[in-house]
Amino acid sequence: MAKALVETIPERGRYLESLTGKSLISSSQLNRDGILQLLRLAARCELDNRKFSCHLNNKILISAFFESSTRTRLSFESAWLRLGGCTVSITDKGTTRIGVGESLRDVAEMVSNYGDCVVLRDSCEDSVKIMSNNLSIPIINAGNGIDEHPTQSLIDLYALLKWNPNLLSGKGRKFSIGLIGAPARMRAARSLLILMSCFPEFFSEVFVLCDEEEQEPFRQAQLSMLQEKGLKIRLTDKVGDILPRLDVVYMNAISLKTMGHRDFGSGYFIDNNSPLKKQAIVLHPLPRMGELDSDLDDTSHNWYFIQAKGGVYVRMALAMAICGRPGEALDII
Numbered sequence: 001m002a003k004a005l006v007e008t009i010p011e012r013g014r015y016l017e018s019l020t021g022k023s024l025i026s027s028s029q030l031n032r033d034g035i036l037q038l039l040r041l042a043a044r045c046e047l048d049n050r051k052f053s054c055h056l057n058n059k060i061l062i063s064a065f066f067e068s069s070t071r072t073r074l075s076f077e078s079a080w081l082r083l084g085g086c087t088v089s090i091t092d093k094g095t096t097r098i099g100v101g102e103s104l105r106d107v108a109e110m111v112s113n114y115g116d117c118v119v120l121r122d123s124c125e126d127s128v129k130i131m132s133n134n135l136s137i138p139i140i141n142a143g144n145g146i147d148e149h150p151t152q153s154l155i156d157l158y159a160l161l162k163w164n165p166n167l168l169s170g171k172g173r174k175f176s177i178g179l180i181g182a183p184a185r186m187r188a189a190r191s192l193l194i195l196m197s198c199f200p201e202f203f204s205e206v207f208v209l210c211d212e213e214e215q216e217p218f219r220q221a222q223l224s225m226l227q228e229k230g231l232k233i234r235l236t237d238k239v240g241d242i243l244p245r246l247d248v249v250y251m252n253a254i255s256l257k258t259m260g261h262r263d264f265g266s267g268y269f270i271d272n273n274s275p276l277k278k279q280a281i282v283l284h285p286l287p288r289m290g291e292l293d294s295d296l297d298d299t300s301h302n303w304y305f306i307q308a309k310g311g312v313y314v315r316m317a318l319a320m321a322i323c324g325r326p327g328e329a330l331d332i333i
């Protein structure tokens, strides 16, 4: 699957080099060529990550997770270590002086001296922008409240292209996708929709499936921006009618209360008895909170574990582009 991406995407290293030294706060900072080059490099890492084992020698990652994480923190740190770099971690705000009132502005000033890149997760939407304004090193947004999760969206697109690499050569059949939940309050879905809008020709239909009582499924201007870029989005609460039409079901932790998500009820639960197409795949950024039954784990619908596995390779590619010397990772050198 990864090999098909390397073979199908022509290498254009200048798009990786254009990311060097840059921060990544929103998926909207990425363009089509940059995304494809990152995913191509991720696929090369997946095929043989040992080739890149010295690429971040002497580079230090400051891994600052002020909100809990299983996948994002561990895969970022694993990616960095696989590239020969070192990591310094904050796993709890309370272990820093932020806990007694130190400003993020001052913290940013300090960590600029300690490392070469910061990865930040915080439940506060503005933290990443405050830090970014006061850092002299790049920062990567690892999830800022309900706003965005740009590296997750790269991982999601990587999984979709591994599933259907023919899309890239124009020989693949367009597919229908349904995102479950309200993109106004789901950072992974918000960032994914932004990336999807760079590739509108991939999608025959895009459904957003959410409860009819949801007052504000999209943020202001979010829907019109996506539609202007060519995504044909339909909002509906008819999960039972739509599921049998979907090639890809993108689930979310719709009952994750700490993220402000509402529980949409049992109608939004998916298991092996749900009316899925035989060939349909299910993606989920995880963690799952009961909306995705483990009886799908041993079926061909389960692409959520393949999706999660891609996290290390996508983050290796991004780390090389932002903090490394991406030219050294190119095939032609």
Ligand code: CP
Pocket (backbone or CB within 6 Å): 068, 069, 070, 071, 072, 073, 143, 149, 152, 285, 286, 287
């Ligand atoms: N997908 C994701 O962001 O998972 P974590 O919350 O475990 O990092």
